Amino acid sequence: MLGNLKDQPADKILALMASYREDPRAEKIDLGVGVYKDAQGNTPIMRAVKEAEARLLKSETTKSYVALAGDPAYAKALSELILGDALAADRMAAVATPGGTGAFRQGVDLVRMANPDATFHVSAPTWPNHLSILKTVGQPFVEYRYFDNATGEVDFDGMMEDLGKVASGDVVLVHGCCHNPTGANLTEAQWEAVADLIGERGAIAFVDLAYQGFGDGLEEDATGTRILARKLPEMLIGASCSKNFGIYRERTGLLMGLCDPAHVKTVQGNMNHLNRQNFSFPPDHGARIVTTILNDAELTADWKAELEEMRTGMLALREQLAAELRRLTNSDRFDFIARHRGMFSRLGLSPEQVEAIRKDFAVYIVGDSRINVAGLNEETVPKLAQAIAATYE
Known part of the structure; x- marks a missing residue:
């Protein structure tokens, strides 16, 4: 065979x-x-990461599994960093994942469970693994214009024209900041327009957020994601801690689903189910590093610096x-x-x-x-x- x-x-x-x-x-x-x-x-290895690991080494008493969704404190700390005042906890389901790649794959599988016929609309170009994963699972996708090679800028008119063809129930995949591979980002006004268009079309936004803090700053880099969260009834966010915490090999990611509060329990249950089917329990060491840093004012300040x-x-x-x-x-x-x-x-x-x-x-x-x-x-x-x-x- x-x-x-x-x-x-x-x-x-x-x-x-x-x-x-x-x-x-x-x-x-x-x-x-x-x-x-x-x-x-x-x-x-960042200074705050070194200190957080030293504290964990002293305080940890077990290496037993965490819950299927991971440590709730990790989801809370990271979602607050990403969404800030746009976070409505009663709208959010979340699971820890093996890196941002794991978050994207789990999000794709969640979409397939909810709407197998959904088409993903992906920027041209995008991170190659986006397309590879979509092809592997057989999820239909089309590209929308994003980058103008001649000018090195976002082709926003082309992008909006293409997204105007999105069907209800489709998924629009966007890079939250520091677009990979182009480096060209949307302005705040453009994010507002994209959010309005996705809402009008009855689609769902899927934000890949892998570089928060690497662009214009932690708060500034979350602008687009927060605009979408405020304006749209549903969205998915796949976040990675590989870059901004420098913990690449710890494979530390988070998938968030924002929806009507009446649906949160079901969404959370389906996310847990997908974790169980794909890798059972998520990795925890990197998540505890992030949680330790974000829940300690001194470590947070040093990490931000x-x-x-x-x-x-x-x-x-x-x-x-x-x-x-x-x-x-x-x-x-x-x-x-x-x-x-x-x-x-x-x-x-x-x-x-x-x-x-x-x-x-x-x-x-x-x-x-x-x-x-x-x-x-x-x-x-x-x-x-x-x-x-x-x-x-």
Whole structure:
């Protein structure tokens, strides 16, 4: 039977990582993998995380399972961080999941249980694993226009025109902030318009929130999600703590479902059921780290301070890169890089240009020209700018 299996297509980012490791050139630069790095190229453990883990080591008395939904204190703390004053606890069901990926997969399965015929409307482009998961489970999806490669900005008119075709009961998947892979975000006024349109069409919003705090700040990055929560009767939110808490390998996510209070118990029961079927009990160590930090004022303050250092550091790199490219190309073609937010920006280069940059300059970029800004430092920014300018001419 197992001999009947067929090879699966290689993950392009993982394949790029393998090529990078095999490259003997000392000056090589990795801008492919989607992991935050400091100026020394390390992915650090945040100070508050270290302290929270030390406290847990002293206080934990068991490694027994938690509930199917995970620790309620974790769901409460993280949902308050995300939704703020837009949170109505009597409207929310939530389950802990293995990372943001687990939250998205559980949310897709929940939609399939509620409405198997629902079509997902997904931004073009989006995180590749969104499409891979939808294809794997056989859930229909279509793309809506989002990013204009020529300008490096959101194609909002195209987006609204496409979303105007959404049917009642469909799902509109949006990135809460720091759009992956483009870095181009909606304005507050645009979020308001999107929320109104989704409501008019009788659709449900599904927010993927993986980078809160990496864009314009913790509160600012939650703006779009909170607008949707206030305006729409139902929505799903898949949140990840991998980036903003730096706990990638702990696989710490949360799926939230907002609905009529009369339906919360049933929604919660279905979420619990899906956890039981897919992995039984969710991982807990990362969730307890997050809960410990968010429930302690001193740890929260230290975490926010370090997160802000990370955020402003990436903004400085963006501004440096945009300025360097402006100098080298004598144009404002790449000024959008400074306006983008989060770890990623799509440069609008062709696959041939990306390959030339890899071959001639040892700079590794995903084929669609997405770069991980956090993979840069002050010394490597000029090298990247030179590579882009040489290929762009």
